[in-house]
Amino acid sequence: MSQPSSSSSKSALARFPADVLAAYERYRASGDPEAVQAVVIAAVLDYRPGRSSASPPVTASTRLIEDLAYDSVSIAELIFFLEDLFDLTISNQDIMQVRTIADLRACVVHKLAPRPSPPGA
Amino acid sequence: MNPVVTGVGLITPIGNDRASADASLRAGRHGLTPVEFFGNPDLPVKLAGQVKDFQVDSPSWRDWTYPESYDFPKEVLRGLAPHGLYAICAVEQALRDAGLTPADIAGDPETGLYCASAGSAMLLHHNLAAMRAVRGLRGNPLGVVSSIAGTLNFNLAAHYRITGAVCGFVSACASSSHALGYALDDLRLGRLRRAIVVGAEELNAESLLPFAHMRALSRQADPRLASRPFDRDRDGFVGAGGAAVLILEHPDLRRDRPALAEARGWGQAADGHSVAAPHPEGAGLMLAMQRALKDARLGPADIDHVSAHATSTPVGDSAEAAALGRMFGAGGLRPPVTATKALTGHGLSLAGIMQAAFGVLSIAGRFMPGNPHLVTPSPDCGNLELPRAALDQAPRTVLSNSCGFGGSNVSLVFASP
Numbered sequence: 001m002s003q004p005s006s007s008s009s010k011s012a013l014a015r016f017p018a019d020v021l022a023a024y025e026r027y028r029a030s031g032d033p034e035a036v037q038a039v040v041i042a043a044v045l046d047y048r049p050g051r052s053s054a055s056p057p058v059t060a061s062t063r064l065i066e067d068l069a070y071d072s073v074s075i076a077e078l079i080f081f082l083e084d085l086f087d088l089t090i091s092n093q094d095i096m097q098v099r100t101i102a103d104l105r106a107c108v109v110h111k112l113a114p115r116p117s118p119p120g121a
Numbered sequence: 122m123n124p125v126v127t128g129v130g131l132i133t134p135i136g137n138d139r140a141s142a143d144a145s146l147r148a149g150r151h152g153l154t155p156v157e158f159f160g161n162p163d164l165p166v167k168l169a170g171q172v173k174d175f176q177v178d179s180p181s182w183r184d185w186t187y188p189e190s191y192d193f194p195k196e197v198l199r200g201l202a203p204h205g206l207y208a209i210c211a212v213e214q215a216l217r218d219a220g221l222t223p224a225d226i227a228g229d230p231e232t233g234l235y236c237a238s239a240g241s242a243m244l245l246h247h248n249l250a251a252m253r254a255v256r257g258l259r260g261n262p263l264g265v266v267s268s269i270a271g272t273l274n275f276n277l278a279a280h281y282r283i284t285g286a287v288c289g290f291v292s293a294c295a296s297s298s299h300a301l302g303y304a305l306d307d308l309r310l311g312r313l314r315r316a317i318v319v320g321a322e323e324l325n326a327e328s329l330l331p332f333a334h335m336r337a338l339s340r341q342a343d344p345r346l347a348s349r350p351f352d353r354d355r356d357g358f359v360g361a362g363g364a365a366v367l368i369l370e371h372p373d374l375r376r377d378r379p380a381l382a383e384a385r386g387w388g389q390a391a392d393g394h395s396v397a398a399p400h401p402e403g404a405g406l407m408l409a410m411q412r413a414l415k416d417a418r419l420g421p422a423d424i425d426h427v428s429a430h431a432t433s434t435p436v437g438d439s440a441e442a443a444a445l446g447r448m449f450g451a452g453g454l455r456p457p458v459t460a461t462k463a464l465t466g467h468g469l470s471l472a473g474i475m476q477a478a479f480g481v482l483s484i485a486g487r488f489m490p491g492n493p494h495l496v497t498p499s500p501d502c503g504n505l506e507l508p509r510a511a512l513d514q515a516p517r518t519v520l521s522n523s524c525g526f527g528g529s530n531v532s533l534v535f536a537s538p
Contacts, residue, residue: 015183049196074196076262083259 125380128219128368130211134170149493153344170361170466177203202241204323207364233286236273237297242327244268295525298473320474324362350431350460361466388412392528403444413532425516431460446503473523480519487515
C-alpha cells in the first residue's frame with residue numbers, strides 16, 4: 001500500500017519537471033532508493049548559484065563547489081530543502097563529507113535506509 | 122560645493138522608468154489599482170499604488186516574475202525581499218541614467234550607499250513561522266538579511282561591491298529623505314564623491330493592513346476619491362510599493378555629464394509631540410523647512426515649487442498646510458504646492474526619495490505636477506496654491522517635505538544645476 005505524498009512536498013516540487021515529481025512519488029510508494037537520484041540531481045541544479053537560464057550537464061561525479069559554484073548558503077538551502085522533502089536530518093558533519101552529487105545521494109539514501117520499513121509498507 | 126543629481130531610477134506605481142513616471146506626472150495619471158488581501162472583501166482597504174509588471178506576492182523569490190530586461194543570478198535574488206527586487210532594478214536604471222556601469226562603482230572607495238527600508242514584515246513572518254514549524258531546527262539561511270530593516274543596504278552593498286560607506290535609515294516615512302540628507306552631507310564634507318541613495322517598500326498585507334488598524338487608510342474604492350491630499354473630504358492614505366534611486370555626485374567628478382539638478386540643502390527637526398500624529402501646527406516640519414532653506418542659502422521667496430508630504434490623512438495634511446502657511450504665507454508668497462501621493466499613494470520608506478526624484482524630474486523637465494484629485498480644498502489647509510493640472514512652468518527650486526512616525530521631519534531643496 002502506498003503512502004500518499006504530503007501536499008507540502010508536492011508544493012515544494014511544483015517548480016520541478018514532472019519526471020522529478022514522478023520519481024519522488026515512486027520513492028514514496030516503494031522506498032526505492034534509486035528514485036532518490038533524480039530528485040537529488042534536480043534539487044542540486046535548482047539551488048546552484050548563477051542564472052537560472054544556464055543549466056550545465058551534470059553527472060554523479062559533478063562536484064558541488066568546484067563544478068557548480070556552490071557556496072555555504074546555497075549548500076545550506078539545498079540541505080534544508082532535502083531535509084524537509086524527505087523528512088530527515090543531515091548534520092554539519094554529514095555535509096562535510098559531501099563533495100559530489102553521488103556523495104549527496106548516498107548521504108540521503110543512507111539517512112533514509114535505517115527506517116524500520118519503507119514508507120507505506 | 123553642492124552635489125548634483127546625475128541619475129534617477131524608478132520602479133513606481135506610475136511608471137517603471139524615468140520617462141513613464143515623467144509622463145504620468147505631467148498627465149496627472151494615477152497608479153492606484155484595486156487590491157484585496159486574504160481573499161477578504163470585507164477589509165476596508167480597496168486600493169493600493171501597486172507596481173506593474175512585477176509579481177512578487179510569494180515569500181519565495183523562485184516564484185517571482187519581473188521584466189526580462191532585468192537579469193540577476195540566484196545568489197543575488199535569494200537574499201532579497203520583494204522590495205529589494207524593486208530596489209536593485211531601480212539601481213540598475215539609475216546607473217545607466219548616470220552613464221555608469223556596475224564596474225565603475227565596484228570597489229570604489231569614493232562611492233557610498235544610503236538606503237531606506239522598513240524591512241519585509243511578510244518575509245520576517247514567513248521565515249519565523251517556518252522556523253517555529255520545525256521547532257527551531259532549521260530556517261532560511263538568508264532569512265535575516267532578506268527581511269530585517271537593513272536588507273537593502275546588506276544586499277545592494279554586497280552585489281555592487283560598495284566600499285565607500287554603507288548605511289541604512291529607519292525613520293519610517295521620512296527615512297529615504299534622511300538617507301538623501303546624510304548622503305548630501307557626506308559629499309559636502311568631502312568624505313565621498315558619489316552616493317547611491319535608495320528607498321524602497323513592498324506592498325502586501327503585512328506591510329499595509331497594520332495601517333488600516335491605525336485607521337490611517339482611505340476606505341474609498343474610487344482612485345480619484347481615495348488619495349486626494351488637501352481635499353475637504355480626504356479620508357486617509359492609499360499604500361504604495363516600489364523603489365526610487367538617486368545618484369548624487371561631486372560636481373567635479375564628471376563634468377562631461379549633464380546634471381539633472383543640484384542637491385542644494387536639507388534640514389530636519391522633530392515634533393516632540395506624538396508617536397504617530399504630527400504636531401497640529403506642523404512645528405517640527407516648519408523648523409525643518411527653515412533649516413533646509415538656511416542650508417541652501419535661500420529664502421522662502423526663492424522656492425518656486427513645493428512638493429508636499431501630504432498623504433491625504435485628515436490630521437497630516439492639516440499640519441503640513443499650517444506649516445506651509447506660516448513658511449510662505451507670512452510673506453504673501455504662494456508657490457505652487459503639489460502632493461504627488463494623489464497619483465502614487467504613500468510609499469512609506471520609499472516616499473521621501475520618490476518625491477525627491479519627482480522634484481528632480483520637475484526641474485530637469487521644466488514642469489510642475491498638479492493635484493488632479495483635488496475637488497474642494499479643505500478650509501483647514503490654509504491658503505495654499507494648489508494647481509489641479511500640471512503647470513508648464515520651469516521651477517528653479519523645489520522644496521520636498523517628508524514626515525515620519527515619532528514626529529521626524531525632513532525637508533530637501535533641489536535646484537536647477
